[in-house]
Each structure stands twice: as structure tokens, then as C-alpha cells.
Amino acid sequence: MDGFVATYINRLDAKGRVSVPAAFRAVLSREGQEGLYCYPALDLPAIDAGGARLQQAIGEQLADFETFSEDYETLSTAFYADSRVLKIDQDGRIMLPEEFREVTGITDAALFAGQGLKFQIWEEARFRERQKAAREHLRSLKLSLGRKSKRGPAAGETGA
Template sequence: MTDRFVSNFTNRLDAKGRVSIPSSFRAVLTKDGYEGLYVHQALDLPALDAGGNALRATIDDILSRFSPFSDEWELLSTALNGTSEVLKVDTEGRMVLSEALKVHAGIGDTVTFVGHGHKFQIWEPERFRAHLDAARTRLRDVKRTLGSLSGPAGGASS
């Protein structure tokens, strides 16, 4: 069993608005020991960030870099803590997304869960495909740039 969220999965919401968290993600959450599922609106994407203690620790680490009296701390805390929800996960591994979370991510009757190591994201599937395509395009450009920078001593280029 891994302690990281990896891969991506698409699941449908049922008639009651519940969606099953992928079993491999549930296993990571169980190992993490967080009660429920911590979810907040992604800062700059039409997606949701979700996880447990590891995600909370990352948020706390980010906030600890700023004075609690600074504007930056206030803004980040509002965005990361002020829009967060702790969702209940039932015994079948299902959760219900609030209307506010669904509206932020444009979620209808299907969601895509995307692993990000210490957290996972929840996307509307078409938005995720577009985001993934854009990410791959940008990464090709990064790879070309890195390849042109490395010479014989810098390692192989492709």
C-alpha cells in the first residue's frame, strides 16, 4: 500500500449526490488517519484540493512562513481554511460535495479524482482533460528548454 495519492479515476454521482472515492485513495486516507475528508477550493484552478493530515500539514507549513499578522497570512488562511469543508465519508467510501464546492469546480454528475502525492484534486472530467492537455503542452516546452541547456557535461538531452 502506498501513502501517496497517484493516478486518476472518474466516477459518477449517484441519485443522492454521493460519489465513491477511489479505493486506492481511501486506503491512503485510512493510513493518514484523518477523520473525514478535508476539501478546499483550489486557489487558481476550477478544481478542489482534498486530503487529510498530509494536506493540512502542507497548508500549516505554508502559513508558518508568514507572520500571522501579515496580509499574506490573512489572504492565504482565508483562501485555504476559510473556504474549506470537512466532508463525511460513509462506510461505503462515498461522500457528498456541497453545492459551493460543485459550483467552484463546475461539477455536474461525474467527477475525476487526480492524485497529487500528498493530496488529490477533484475535477469536472472535461475541465481536467483540457487542463491535462495544457500541462502536457507546457511540459514539452520545458523539456525542449532543458534539453537545449544541457551539453555533454550536463547530461543527455532528448
Template sequence: MFRGHSNRSLDPKGRLMLPPEYREEVLRLVPEGRLMLTNNFDGAITGYPMPAWEAVEASFQAGNKLDPRIRDIERFYISGAMEVALDKQGRILIPPYLRSFAGLDKDLVLAGVGEKFEIWNQAKFEERRRQVGLRFDADLAALAESGVTLRL
């Protein structure tokens, strides 16, 4: 599991050094260090170890291909995916397309979200956390009304 968040820097070549605990988790799941990066729906990049990515792809294969919403989501998510691998220093090269999509510059945030992690432009991440904090209680109440229970 990927947890927590940390401020990171992107080097001039577009490489990101993963923190030791993330590198260990990736290598535990995928000894050759392969990851899939894709654009996500929040304007950031999501990184998946290959087994978790394969489950994402399988879920699309099981979907109803006649539903244009599923096709559009699949097109957005799968077509944005790029395979990368950890180098010997524990870095990943973020492809230019994904750097541009997420507005990544030198300062970014790596955020663990369970079986995957996200790579954010630092300013966008901080603004998003601020917005979530402002509506936190209202969102929890609305989820509870719809039958969703979260243990916090």
C-alpha cells in the same frame, strides 16, 4: 500517496465514491476517515487527509501576516475548506459550495497528486491535460533554465 486518475460519478446527493486504493490510503493515515476539502487555484477541489491538511495550516501560521499576498492566499484557501468524513460505503459528501466552485456535475475525475487528490469536472480536467500536453516541452525547458530539475 495518491496516484493516477479515474473517472467517477457524483450521485444526486453530491456524494463521491472514492476508489478502493484511495479509501485505503485515507484510512491508513486517518483511521476515522476524516478529510479536508478545499477550493484550489485551478478551479477544482483538493482533498487532504487530516495530517497533510494540518501541515498546510501550519505553513500559513508560519507565514508573514503583514504580507497581503499571504493573507489573500490564506483567506482563499483556508476559508474554502470543509471537513468531511468517509461514510460506511466509502463515499464523501462534497458540500454544495465546493460543487458549485468546481462546476461539478455528474461526470468528474479524481486525480491523485501525491499527498493529496483533486476532484475535477471531467470536461475541465480533459481540457487542462490537453493544454499541458501542448506546452509540456516548453515548460520543462523553462523550468530547467530556472534551475528546477524534475525526474520524469
């Protein structure tokens, strides 16, 4: 697997540093990323983080919008103006900025949740709430998957 997978919880030290999971650092290294690209998640109390592939995906997403349009300006502010590239020290730690700790509610431990292309940094209790809501949503999606057919409408359906 060449992405960010699994969930890890690491404690912040007295200086506000936290270890980035070794598996995540390995992915960043393969991408040729020296620091950790981070920004507040658009709609969650979390930090989105990743490397070169995440930055490339953001650039591709923004390319869909007209340069200088309101949507482009809004998204580019969220992805770039609010972002930080955090240096990973020789011990694999980052300094989690105060503004990121405020967004997430992190005080003593950070939860790192893999999401393939990127990962998120959460306060554990908030992540567990999000995880529960996501699983409930997945259950409803799973139920609806059985109702769709790739072969066309089922008997008695018009397909309209």
C-alpha cells in the same frame, strides 16, 4: 507508493454523493484521517483534497508568512475558511457540497486526479483541458532541461 496517484471517474448519485476511490481512501486511512479535507483550488476550477499530510503542508507554508500579514490572512482564508472536512460514509462516499459543485461545474460525475500529497476533484471536460495544457507546458520544460548543465556553462557561455 504512499500518495495519491492515478485518475478515477465516479458518478454522483441522486443525493449528490460520490465514491472516493478506494486507493485514495487507503492513503487517508494510513494518514489516520477520518474525513476528507477539501477546499477550492486557488487558481483552477477544481477542489484540492487530502488528509493529514496536506493539512501539515499548508501549516508549514503559512508559517513562512508573518502572522496577521495580508498574505497570511488571504492564504489562511483560502485554505481554512473556504475548506470543508467531508465525512466518508461506510460505503466510501462523500456528499459533494453544492458550493463545490458550482466551483467545478460537476453535475453527474466527478474526476479524481492524484497529485501525490493531495488530489483534485474535477469535472471531466475541464480536467481534460487542464491536462492538455499541462502536457504542453511540460513539453516546453523538457526542451529547456536539455539546455541546462549541472557541470557549469557550456563551451562559449559565460555563466552570467
